[in-house]
Amino acid sequence: MSSDYLTFSDLPKSILRPLGVDEFAAIIGVSRRTMIRLVKNGTLPKSAFHRSRSTSTPGAWSMMKPAACPMAYFDVTTGPLLSSQMRRRMVQQIGRILRGRAPNMIFEIGALRIDLPLSISQAVSRMAALAVAEFEVISDPGVRGGLPVIRGTRIGVYEIADLCKAETDEYILEQFPSLTRKLLEHAKLYAKAHPLPRRSGRSDRPCLPGIRTRVVTTNRLS
Numbered sequence: 001m002s003s004d005y006l007t008f009s010d011l012p013k014s015i016l017r018p019l020g021v022d023e024f025a026a027i028i029g030v031s032r033r034t035m036i037r038l039v040k041n042g043t044l045p046k047s048a049f050h051r052s053r054s055t056s057t058p059g060a061w062s063m064m065k066p067a068a069c070p071m072a073y074f075d076v077t078t079g080p081l082l083s084s085q086m087r088r089r090m091v092q093q094i095g096r097i098l099r100g101r102a103p104n105m106i107f108e109i110g111a112l113r114i115d116l117p118l119s120i121s122q123a124v125s126r127m128a129a130l131a132v133a134e135f136e137v138i139s140d141p142g143v144r145g146g147l148p149v150i151r152g153t154r155i156g157v158y159e160i161a162d163l164c165k166a167e168t169d170e171y172i173l174e175q176f177p178s179l180t181r182k183l184l185e186h187a188k189l190y191a192k193a194h195p196l197p198r199r200s201g202r203s204d205r206p207c208l209p210g211i212r213t214r215v216v217t218t219n220r221l222s
Contacts, residue, residue, distance in 0.1 A: 011124060011131065018050040021039070022035075024068070027129075050063040069127050070120045073119060074091060133193070137190045155176060161188050
């Protein structure tokens with residue numbers, strides 16, 4: 001699957017679905033906490049959120065629509081440079097562009113020049129990257145008991161992502177000859193977008209459900 005997408009309508013259907021906070025954070029390149037603050041600050045319009053069908057509570061939103069990605073990306077990258085009023089106005093303008101109600105063009109008011117097409121294309125590229133990462137990761141009961149692994153290998157994505165916290169990419173690539181730099185990036189992106197649940201009262205390290213884990217030192221890996 002290619003990640004060469006230029007417009008929102010070109011994206012694969014696999015990514016054009018309601019997305020969770022972790023997926024948004026991975027796409028935009030921010031922490032989960034930052035993404036939650038972004039949602040709470042009220043810049044994103046209510047139309048960007050997907051109301052959960054499992055709840056009837058007014059104002060309860062569990063997921064966000066894919067169109068919210070370009071809005072959130074703009075809000076994180078360019079929004080801080082603008083006034084709150086202009087920031088909100090541009091986010092709403094992106095929504096109109098994606099719905100085909102406004103031309104996708106550079107926004108200019110006097111000396112102010114905001115490149116909305118560039119912001120949208122960058123967000124689309126990041127969405128495509130997650131779609132590719134999800135395609136490259138499979139979960140087969142016959143391979144390591146269903147642990148998510150990189151397609152064509154037995155390399156667990158969460159193990160690799162965890163190892164990246166302590167080792168350089170170069171070291172990891174040396175230890176895993178079947179792993180390419182692009183696949184390594186896919187593994188890290190997938191793990192960030194789909195984090196494992198954390199056990200309360202334990203360390204912040206993700207726990208693999210149903211799998212016994214043990215600490216492996218770098219000496220054991222060398």
